[in-house]
Amino acid sequence: MPKGTLVILSAPSGTGKSTICRKLLQKRKDLRYSISCTTRQPRPGEKDGKHYFFLTRDEFKRKIRRSEFLEWAVVHDEYYGTPRKYIEETLQGGSSIMLAIDVQGAAAIRRKMPDAVLVFVTPPSLESLRERLAARRDSSESVAKRLANSKDELSAAKHYDYIVVNDDLEKAVEQIEAILTAESLKVGRQEAPALTPA
Numbered sequence: 001m002p003k004g005t006l007v008i009l010s011a012p013s014g015t016g017k018s019t020i021c022r023k024l025l026q027k028r029k030d031l032r033y034s035i036s037c038t039t040r041q042p043r044p045g046e047k048d049g050k051h052y053f054f055l056t057r058d059e060f061k062r063k064i065r066r067s068e069f070l071e072w073a074v075v076h077d078e079y080y081g082t083p084r085k086y087i088e089e090t091l092q093g094g095s096s097i098m099l100a101i102d103v104q105g106a107a108a109i110r111r112k113m114p115d116a117v118l119v120f121v122t123p124p125s126l127e128s129l130r131e132r133l134a135a136r137r138d139s140s141e142s143v144a145k146r147l148a149n150s151k152d153e154l155s156a157a158k159h160y161d162y163i164v165v166n167d168d169l170e171k172a173v174e175q176i177e178a179i180l181t182a183e184s185l186k187v188g189r190q191e192a193p194a195l196t197p198a
Contacts, residue, residue: 007179007183021033035083039080040076060079073104082105098125118161
């Protein structure tokens with residue numbers, strides 16, 4: 001059985017990566033989603049175990065000590081981490097898995113898993129990003145911090161395999177779906193066909 005593909009999606013906060021992930025998961029039955037752990041408070045409508053595993057700082061630090069994360073980082077003053085066991089089991093089982101994580105986490109995973117596919121989603125402009133963030137119910141302080149961080153995140157895009165501009169949601173989803181298909185067809189991800197000479 002061929003091993004699954006690990007696909008990492010990163011984007012500045014407010015660029016639409018959660019919506020893109022949701023649409024990709026609806027369209028592709030061969031794709032799983034890895035739920036990250038975080039110490040931040042849930043936003044309206046977010047559910048524990050569906051959007052994130054919401055942990056206290058003490059719980060999160062215990063998991064760090066037990067090496068239960070494939071990667072973890074502090075982003076916007078909160079802890080975020082990727083559970084190791086689920087990723088490894090899913091890939092070994094032949095399914096592809098998608099992670100929506102920040103640029104620090106993507107770099108950490110790329111060091112451990114060099115065959116991971118990194119996709120960076122950008123907003124059409126910084127002004128459109130400012131408008132999207134303002135439309136959320138985050139505090140003005142949080143919006144300002146996320147905008148400031150987005151400039152550093154955008155500069156990390158050059159380390160990714162693909163860049164997709166989310167100026168049209170359906171088009172962005174189609175482009176990432178095409179990337180997933182192309183990556184699954186790479187020779188290195190296929191089992192050698194049992195061909196008999198003519």
